[in-house]
Amino acid sequence: MRIAKRSFLSLFFLLVVFGSWTTIASAAKKVIPMGDSIGVELQLSDITVSNDVLLQDGNWLKRGDIIEKVNNTSVKKLENIHQIMKTTPKETLTLSIGRENKDKKVKVQKEEMTSVMNFLRDETDGIGTLTFLDPETKQYGALGHQIVDQILQKPPQFKQGSIFYAKIDHIKKSIPGEPGYKISSVENDKGQIGSIVSNSVYGIFGKWEKSIKPSLPEAIEVMQPSEIKKGPAKLLTTISGKKVESFDIKITKVNDKSFQIEITDPVLKEKTGGILQGMSGSPIIQGGHFAGAVTHMYIESPVKGAALPITEMLKNQPA
Numbered sequence: 001m002r003i004a005k006r007s008f009l010s011l012f013f014l015l016v017v018f019g020s021w022t023t024i025a026s027a028a029k030k031v032i033p034m035g036d037s038i039g040v041e042l043q044l045s046d047i048t049v050s051n052d053v054l055l056q057d058g059n060w061l062k063r064g065d066i067i068e069k070v071n072n073t074s075v076k077k078l079e080n081i082h083q084i085m086k087t088t089p090k091e092t093l094t095l096s097i098g099r100e101n102k103d104k105k106v107k108v109q110k111e112e113m114t115s116v117m118n119f120l121r122d123e124t125d126g127i128g129t130l131t132f133l134d135p136e137t138k139q140y141g142a143l144g145h146q147i148v149d150q151i152l153q154k155p156p157q158f159k160q161g162s163i164f165y166a167k168i169d170h171i172k173k174s175i176p177g178e179p180g181y182k183i184s185s186v187e188n189d190k191g192q193i194g195s196i197v198s199n200s201v202y203g204i205f206g207k208w209e210k211s212i213k214p215s216l217p218e219a220i221e222v223m224q225p226s227e228i229k230k231g232p233a234k235l236l237t238t239i240s241g242k243k244v245e246s247f248d249i250k251i252t253k254v255n256d257k258s259f260q261i262e263i264t265d266p267v268l269k270e271k272t273g274g275i276l277q278g279m280s281g282s283p284i285i286q287g288g289h290f291a292g293a294v295t296h297m298y299i300e301s302p303v304k305g306a307a308l309p310i311t312e313m314l315k316n317q318p319a
Contacts, residue, residue, distance in 0.1 A: 029221060029222060030135075030219035030220060030221055030222065031132040031133065031134050031135070031219055031220070031222060031290060031310070031314070032132060032133040032134075032135060032216055032217050032218070032219045032220075033131075033132060033217055033220060033236055033283035033285060033290055034129075034130040034131060034132060034133055034140075034217070034236070034244070034283060035129060035130065035236030035237050035238060035244035035245075035282055035283050036129065036130045036165060036166075036238055036242065036244055037127060037128075037129055037130075037165075037166040037167070037168055037182060037184055037237075037238040037242070037278065038127070038128055038129065038130050038142060038163045038164060038165060038166055038193070039125060039126075039127060039163065039164040039165075039166045039184070039186030039187070039188070040125060040126050040127070040128055040142075040143075040147070040161070040162075040163055040196070040204065041123060041124075041125045041161060041162050041163075041164070041188075042123060042124050042125070042147070042156060042158040042160075042161040042196065042199075043122065043123050043158055043159045043160045043161065044121070044122050044123055044124060044156055044157065044158055044159070045076070045156075045157040045158055045159050046066045046067070046068075046076065046122075046157065047066065047067040047075060047076065047077070047078060047081070047120050047121070047122050048064065048065070048066060048067075048120070048121055048122075048149075048151060048152065049061045049062065049063055049064065049065040049066075049067070049097075049119055049120060049151075050063065050119050050120070050121050050151055051063050051119050053116055053119050055106060055107075055108055055112065055116075056108075056109060056112055057106075057107055059106045059107070061095075061097070061106065061116065061119070062099060063151055064099075064151055064152055065097045065098065065099050066097060066098040066099075067081070067095055067096075067097055067120060068096045068097060068098055068103075069094075069095070069096035070084045070093055070094070070095055070096075071084060071088055071090065071093055071094055072094070072096070076122070076159075077122050078117065078120060078121075078122045081113075081117065081120070082117075085110060085113060085114075088110075090110070091109060091110050091111075092107050092108070092109055092110070093107070093108045093109075093110055093113055094106075094107060094108075095107075095108055124147075124149060124156060125186070126147070127166055127181075127182055127184050127186075127277075127278040128142055128143045128204075128278060128280050128281050129142065129143070129237060129238070129278065129279055129280060129281035129282045129293075129294075130142045130163070130281060131143070131144060131203065131281040131282075131283055131293045131310075131313060132283065132290070132293075132310065132313070132314075133208055133212070133216070134317065135212050135219050137317065138207060138208045138212065139205065139206065139207060139208060139317055140163075140194050140205065140206060140207075140208045141202075141203050141204070141205050141281075141313045141314070141316075141317065142163065142203055142204050142205075142281045143203040143204050143280045143281040143293075143295075144202065144203045144280055144281045144292075144293040144294065144295040144307070144308045144313060145201065145202070145203060145280060145295045145296070145308070146199055146200060146201045146202075146203070147199050147204065155199055156199075158196075158199070160195070160196070161195065161196025161197075161199075161204070161206070162192035162194070162195060162196060163192060163193055163194045163195075163196060163204075163206070164186050164187050164188055164190070164191075164192055164193060165186075165187045165190065165193055165242060166184040166185065166186045166187065166242075167184060167185045167187065167241055167242050168182050168183070168184050168238055168239060168240055168241060168242070169183050169184055169185055170182075170183040171183070171239055171240075171271060171272055171276065172276075173271070173272055173273035174272060174273035174274045174275065174276055174297070174302035175273055175302070176299075176300050176301060176302065177299060177300055178299075179276070179277050179297060179299060179302060180272060180273055180274075180276045180277065180302070181276055181277040181278055182239070182276055182277070182278035182279075184278070192209060193208065193209060193210050194206050194207060194208045194209050194210075195207045195209065198316065200316050202308065202312055202313045202315070202316045203281065203293075203308075203313055203316070205316060205317060217244075220285070220288060220289060220290050221289050221290065222289070222290050222310050222311060222314065223286065223289045223290060223291045223292075223309070223310065223311075224309075224311060225254070225255075225256050225257070225309045225311060227289070228251065228254050228259055228286060228291050228292070228309060229251065229254065229286070230250075230251050230252060230253065230254060231250060231251060231286075232248065232249075232250050232251075232264075232286075233248075233249050233250065233251050233261070233284050233285060233286040233291060234246045234247065234248065234249065234284070234285040234286070235247045235248075235249045235261075235263070235265075235268075235282055235283070235284055235285075235294065236282060236283045236284075236285065237279055237282035237294075239268070239271055239272055239276075240271075246285075247263070247265035247267065247268040248263075248264045248265040248268075249261050249262060249263050249264055249265065249284070250262050250264050251284075251286065251291070251307075252304075257308070257309065257312055258295075258306055258307065258308060258309070259291075259292065259306070259307050259309070260304065260305070260306055260307070261284065261294070261304070261305055261306070261307050262303055262304050262305075263275065263303040263304075263305075269303060273302055273303075274297070274301075274302030274303035274304070274305075275294065275297035275302050275303070275304075275305045276297075276302075279294050279297075280293075280294060280295055280296075281293050281294065281295075282294045283310075284307055290310045291307075291309065291310065292307045292308050292309045292310045292312075292313075293307060293308055293310065293313065294306075294307050295307055295308050
């Protein structure tokens with residue numbers, strides 16, 4: 001995406017990479033600003049080919065192909081294919097695939113299929129930042145932008161999704177022209193902290209599945225876009241372990257549905273080089289009120305980025 005002749009980068013870091021929802025205006029007057037790093041997992045609705053694969057008979061599986069059937073049996077998960085491979089006496093498998101809205105069949109030897117499975121996926125995951133928790137509804141919002149599948153180049157269709165706490169192990173610093181990122185461990189073994197119900201242009205949303213503990217930050221008032229002003233503010237994010245820290249930034253430009261920021265905190269600039277992939281969703285606080293969340297960075301100037309007013313995210317909370 002090009003904005004003001006600058007390269008912009010969505011900050012949700014893909015590692016491969018519905019219920020009833022109603023648009024409402026600022027559903028909660030006060031919400032809890034979070035800033036925790038989270039692992040995001042989506043169980044995809046289909047089995048997708050992740051890379052071009054040349055088969056032994058000269059045919060190709062192409063990146064983005066959808067595996068619909070194997071030996072005329074519908075498949076939705078990789079384990080469905082594994083089961084067919086175990087039980088079929090046939091040495092040749094017939095794959096029915098969807099490619100660019102057309103149906104196609106290819107033959108794959110059972111022995112060859114073991115290697116092909118490495119290029120198939122039924123889930124996608126990544127790292128982002130938890131933005132807010134609504135203490136009244138126990139619903140959360142994160143990322144501040146939509147997850148776009150890097151293979152399909154569109155938002156993925158998914159059956160279900162989960163978020164987990166993540167621990168930051170290391171930071172690859174951003175430098176001009178080369179975005180940095182968080183290297184993290186996702187705590188899957190400790191159970192999900194929330195479900196993912198919606199993947200919208202304003203972020204991911206779902207139900208918080210943990211208790212609202214007293215140790216969580218205090219809920220604070222939401223700012224309307226007209227109240228956000230140019231000047232100093234705070235960024236809440238995690239750059240080491242699981243500790244949410246507050247860093248100095250300044251808001252440099254304000255529009256109705258977005259605003260721009262610049263990192264001014266010397267500690268954050270030294271440790272990260274500015275904004276990182278994986279920071280999307282990091283809360284921004286101004287004057288003790290909840291202003292919004294980081295969504296993108298300028299690639300050539302990683303200390304600068306864009307943000308979304310929190311009201312825009314709250315409009316997409318589940319009813």
